Amino acid sequence: MSKKVIVLNGPNLNLLGLREPAVYGKATLEDVEALCRETGARLGVEVECLQSNHEGVLLDALHAAGRRVKAGEVIGVVMNPGAYTHTSIALHDAIKGAEVPLIEIHISNVHARESFRHHSYVSPAAAGIVVGFGVDGYRLAIEGLVRKQGA
Numbered sequence: 476m477s478k479k480v481i482v483l484n485g486p487n488l489n490l491l492g493l494r495e496p497a498v499y500g501k502a503t504l505e506d507v508e509a510l511c512r513e514t515g516a517r518l519g520v521e522v523e524c525l526q527s528n529h530e531g532v533l534l535d536a537l538h539a540a541g542r543r544v545k546a547g548e549v550i551g552v553v554m555n556p557g558a559y560t561h562t563s564i565a566l567h568d569a570i571k572g573a574e575v576p577l578i579e580i581h582i583s584n585v586h587a588r589e590s591f592r593h594h595s596y597v598s599p600a601a602a603g604i605v606v607g608f609g610v611d612g613y614r615l616a617i618e619g620l621v622r623k624q625g626a
């Protein structure tokens with residue numbers, strides 16, 4: 476059975492493609508999840524996707540992913556934590572505590588935007604970061620995770 480990659484999307488990413496196309500592009504969350512599954516299929520991994528607007532749901536998903544990494548079923552997580560990137564010490568602690576290999580991805584170049592988007596609580600706990608490539612960044616992040624962790 477093929478190994479799995481978990482793709483997590485945080486708050487407001489369910490609005491992708493429906494608002495602010497100049498910043499985030501025209502692709503919907505459904506399109507992004509299809510792109511992730513296609514990328515996984517090409518690389519021989521199965522992709523499971525979850526989006527939530529609730530911090531606790533994302534924390535639980537990271538804990539579950541960590542357990543599945545230890546069981547050898549999952550290779551790691553690709554996560555766009557949305558605005559929780561800039562606020563959540565709890566996400567930082569969960570990634571470290573669950574010992575889950577995680578690639579942080581942002582659609583926009585957060586460093587070219589408002590200063591409150593320049594700091595990430597997630598980055599110091601991440602195995603890698605993909606920023607500013609639009610939704611294509613999800614493909615790059617999955618490729619990077621598979622290269623780093625093996626499948």
Ligand code: CA2
Nearest residue numbers: 487490491494495557558581582583592
């Ligand atoms: O660039 C990214 O991927 C972000 O993680 C997106 C977050 C933002 O808070 C981060 O600073 C950077 C926003 C999530 C998407 O929010 C939308 C709001 C309206 C329309 C479409 C998406």
